[in-house]
Amino acid sequence: VKTIGVLTSGGDAPGMNAAIRAVVRTALAEGVNVKGIRRGYMGLLEEDIYDMDSKSVSDIIQRGGTILYTARCPEFMKPEYQEKGAEICKKHGIDGLVVIGGDGSFRGARDLAKRGVNTVCLPGTIDLDIACTDYTIGFDTAVNTAMQTIDKVRDTSTSHERCSIIEVMGRKAGYIALWCGIANGAEDILIAERYDYNEEVIIDKIKKGRKAGRKHYIIINAEGIGDSYGMAERIEKATGMETRATIIGHAQRGGSPTVRDRVYASAMGGMAVDLLIKGATNRVIAYKNDKFVDYDIDEALSMTKDIDQHLFDLAKKLAGNF
Numbered sequence: 001v002k003t004i005g006v007l008t009s010g011g012d013a014p015g016m017n018a019a020i021r022a023v024v025r026t027a028l029a030e031g032v033n034v035k036g037i038r039r040g041y042m043g044l045l046e047e048d049i050y051d052m053d054s055k056s057v058s059d060i061i062q063r064g065g066t067i068l069y070t071a072r073c074p075e076f077m078k079p080e081y082q083e084k085g086a087e088i089c090k091k092h093g094i095d096g097l098v099v100i101g102g103d104g105s106f107r108g109a110r111d112l113a114k115r116g117v118n119t120v121c122l123p124g125t126i127d128l129d130i131a132c133t134d135y136t137i138g139f140d141t142a143v144n145t146a147m148q149t150i151d152k153v154r155d156t157s158t159s160h161e162r163c164s165i166i167e168v169m170g171r172k173a174g175y176i177a178l179w180c181g182i183a184n185g186a187e188d189i190l191i192a193e194r195y196d197y198n199e200e201v202i203i204d205k206i207k208k209g210r211k212a213g214r215k216h217y218i219i220i221n222a223e224g225i226g227d228s229y230g231m232a233e234r235i236e237k238a239t240g241m242e243t244r245a246t247i248i249g250h251a252q253r254g255g256s257p258t259v260r261d262r263v264y265a266s267a268m269g270g271m272a273v274d275l276l277i278k279g280a281t282n283r284v285i286a287y288k289n290d291k292f293v294d295y296d297i298d299e300a301l302s303m304t305k306d307i308d309q310h311l312f313d314l315a316k317k318l319a320g321n322f
């Protein structure tokens with residue numbers, strides 16, 4: 001390959017900048033040119049493309065977000081736009097493309113690969129919801145942000161002997177909720193994968209806990225399981241325990257990436273360039289069984305995964321609701 005393009009697509013995640021930096025600097029070190037494509041597939045179709053040098057990625061490894069910006073581009077699901085995207089890559093001399101994003105972005109990359117653009121994808125999402133990999137760029141930072149926030153809410157919740165419902169991200173994937181449930185010692189975890197929400201049961205546990213001398217009660221709610229504010233009102237009414245809802249929200253998407261997100265994103269970015277130089281295409285880089293590996297995009301998209309049942313059972317035991 002002579003010129004590698006790089007773009008970030010879908011939801012942003014801390015560590016994407018570290019990945020971009022690694023792509024740019026590894027390519028330059030190997031004598032390959034790099035072009036940045038702004039705003040994902042949207043920017044590709046608009047030809048928002050610029051030459052990157054080593055300085056283009058200075059001072060970004062410690063920053064959250066993505067210097068390339070990101071976007072959703074629904075048109076890109078249509079073959080005529082995929083065709084146009086492939087033509088634009090050719091026009092700009094881009095013969096290798098690194099796509100950093102989630103499953104949706106991988107599909108777009110596969111469609112470009114079919115049209116002759118060599119593509120390699122990196123898993124970038126705070127939700128950890130990519131089946132082929134045990135690690136995604138951004139999860140570690142997001143879950144640490146959520147954990148630290150929950151610790152703070154817990155302090156004040158204990159002082160006031162309150163019940164707290166804390167809503168974290170993960171509408172379809174409860175990894176942040178599950179990990180925080182364990183790390184923060186939550187009394188209850190509500191996640192989509194193990195939907196067993198029953199307010200009566202929760203209310204009963206809170207009442208029992210109060211009698212037994214519990215000073216607080218923490219419920220971690222993965223967004224979308226229920227309206228946290230409404231839940232808080234009903235629980236307060238039924239238990240007499242003051243109950244507040246906190247929605248952590250977009251703070252989980254930002255912030256300075258953790259060491260793990262910086263190092264793994266760098267490793268994956270470097271590996272993407274190595275693969276493209278070897279002539280690989282239609283690949284996804286993953287972290288599996290403590291190793292960086294790569295899969296065919298279609299194979300990766302056909303995989304499924306579930307939250308760790310052992311961790312889920314453990315979280316319930318550690319909550320100590322006996």
Ligand code: ADP
Nearest residue numbers: 010011072073076077101102103104105107108
């Ligand atoms: P993520 O990459 O985080 O899963 P999305 O699902 O929103 O986020 O996908 C990001 C972008 O990838 C979409 O806006 C679209 O441009 C492209 N994309 C998603 N699904 C497809 C598809 N089936 N075919 C082609 N491109 C797709």
